[in-house]
Amino acid sequence: MADVLTQAQIDEMLKGIASGAEPVVTPKEEAKVKEYDFRAPKKFTKEQMKVLESIFENYSRLLSSYFTGMLRLYSRVSLINIEEQRYSEFNNALPDYVVMGMVDLGIKNDEISETDVIVQISNSITFTLIDRLLGGRGEYSDISRDFTEIEVTIMTDVLRAMAQLLQEPWSTHIDLEPKLMGVETNSRVVQTIGHEDTVIIVALEVEINTQKSIVSVCIPAIDLDEIMGKFIPRYSRSDRKTNAERDKLRRDTIMTGISTTDLEVKAVLGQINLDLFDILTLQVNDVIPLDKKISENIEVYVGNRLWCDGKLGTYNNKKAIMVENFTEN
Numbered sequence: 001m002a003d004v005l006t007q008a009q010i011d012e013m014l015k016g017i018a019s020g021a022e023p024v025v026t027p028k029e030e031a032k033v034k035e036y037d038f039r040a041p042k043k044f045t046k047e048q049m050k051v052l053e054s055i056f057e058n059y060s061r062l063l064s065s066y067f068t069g070m071l072r073l074y075s076r077v078s079l080i081n082i083e084e085q086r087y088s089e090f091n092n093a094l095p096d097y098v099v100m101g102m103v104d105l106g107i108k109n110d111e112i113s114e115t116d117v118i119v120q121i122s123n124s125i126t127f128t129l130i131d132r133l134l135g136g137r138g139e140y141s142d143i144s145r146d147f148t149e150i151e152v153t154i155m156t157d158v159l160r161a162m163a164q165l166l167q168e169p170w171s172t173h174i175d176l177e178p179k180l181m182g183v184e185t186n187s188r189v190v191q192t193i194g195h196e197d198t199v200i201i202v203a204l205e206v207e208i209n210t211q212k213s214i215v216s217v218c219i220p221a222i223d224l225d226e227i228m229g230k231f232i233p234r235y236s237r238s239d240r241k242t243n244a245e246r247d248k249l250r251r252d253t254i255m256t257g258i259s260t261t262d263l264e265v266k267a268v269l270g271q272i273n274l275d276l277f278d279i280l281t282l283q284v285n286d287v288i289p290l291d292k293k294i295s296e297n298i299e300v301y302v303g304n305r306l307w308c309d310g311k312l313g314t315y316n317n318k319k320a321i322m323v324e325n326f327t328e329n
Contacts, residue, residue, distance in 0.1 A: 044228075048228055053082060055173070056169065058169040059166060060204055066161060077206050077207075077215070080204065081201075082201070082203070083203070086195070087193045087198075087218070088196060096186065099147065099152075099155045099184075100120045101119040102192060103116065103159075107175070108174075108175040108177070112226055115219075115223040120187075122213040125215065128208050128209065132208075140211055146185060156180070160179075166178040174227060199218050200221055200224055202216065204217070268299045268300075268301060272288065272290055300321055308324075308326045310324045310325075
């Protein structure tokens, strides 16, 4: 709401103008402007990002235990950033030769198509792991070359284990069986994601033997949005409210549609089993005793389902049932 000047302030302003003095205008604080790229709009909300943070913080702890146990060295993995960007920006920042694992999340949901994730390990971590696993001290020297077959074989086993560790952090949200589909050592030939596609980059800082570097997990935004759409609504109050209203409207629509449906309602006085001979020899005025006393309630069925019971009587010269109890089904 705009400020309203008092009469005294108005009089003072008019006097100043009459005397030739220019009014003093207090500059307002400049509005903070946040840059927004309309060519690559953000697809994920803060709520979805928080869920991703929780998932990959758990994944970081699992990786810490895995590296420590495998290398017998102090290892620590921590989540440092989750960023939404184009795949071309991520790929252009990579060196020509780098270890990248192609992981299929193996989601057990027919409504979700196959989801491929890229796990990229920086060269400093790669050569530290290779040196330690081949009997060295886990030292890294700056090397810029392609990887040998032995090195690729070693890193394939490491990436396979890293892929399987993705299952537990996601298990509280969705069922999946991640598995390594292949290993690529040339970042320029990876074609699983389009260069202009939006991706989520999860940066994990790995510290091994005082050596720090980054492991990145690249997830296509379109696939991640499809996955998170299956479980994110339960984290949002507004979504829960929207879902509740939608469910109520759906129930009301269904009830309106079936309210005019005809159903058979029958009252059963009692039941008894007779031999075929007794049935064939029935005569007029024969008496068939039932399994109920005359004082007991009569069961009322809707279709083939027992619905309620009540007392037999008359209403407007017609047989009627006065309902007393409903069955709990």
